[in-house]
Amino acid sequence: MVTFTLRALAGRLARSDIASVANQESALPGVPNMSTRTLTPARSRLNQSYRNLTLWTLQGWIAMFFIAAGYAKLSEPMANLVELMRWPALVSPELVRGLGIAEIILALLVLAPLASWTHGRPLLVMAASGLLALEVVMLALHATGMDVGPALTNVVLIAMTATVLWKRAREVR
Secondary structure (H helix, E strand, O other): OHHHHHHHHHHHHHHHHHHHHOOOOOOOOOOOOOOOOOOOHHHHHHHHHHHHHHHHHHHHHHHHHHHHHHHHHHHOOHHHHHHHOOHHHOOOHHHHHHHHHHHHHHHHHHOHHHOOHHHHHHHHHHHHHHHHHHHHHHHHHHHHOOOHHHHHHHHHHHHHHHHHHHHHHHHHO
């Protein structure tokens, strides 16, 4: 039975190589035909439009989060920050405030292409790189401090920022 099946399969493969390339029939039973389809220019523009809309949405969320986080680090008393997050108790208040300023600046630079696409894209890539580095350090800090909520938030932020950085860096070249 096995040799019969193998012989039948080998015979089918031998006679259907050209047919499978021409998409006439599948070479293997149960495997659907492969087809190549060239996208029309309109469809290609639509796909690029969806990709661009998705990236701008992610950039907006990243910017909103870091502007809010930076503003909280600048405006909240240190006692409130220590209650919300454990790490401000371990560092100087100047470092916490400086980190808040850095977060706001990087968040605004993520939106820099709104002002000038030519000059803003490199600034966006630089800001996304800085935020990604900051997020990785903060993930390590939250994970070692056993702060599960902030650690998971950083994982989501890393995924969003890495996507924006990867896609937008490819556009700069």
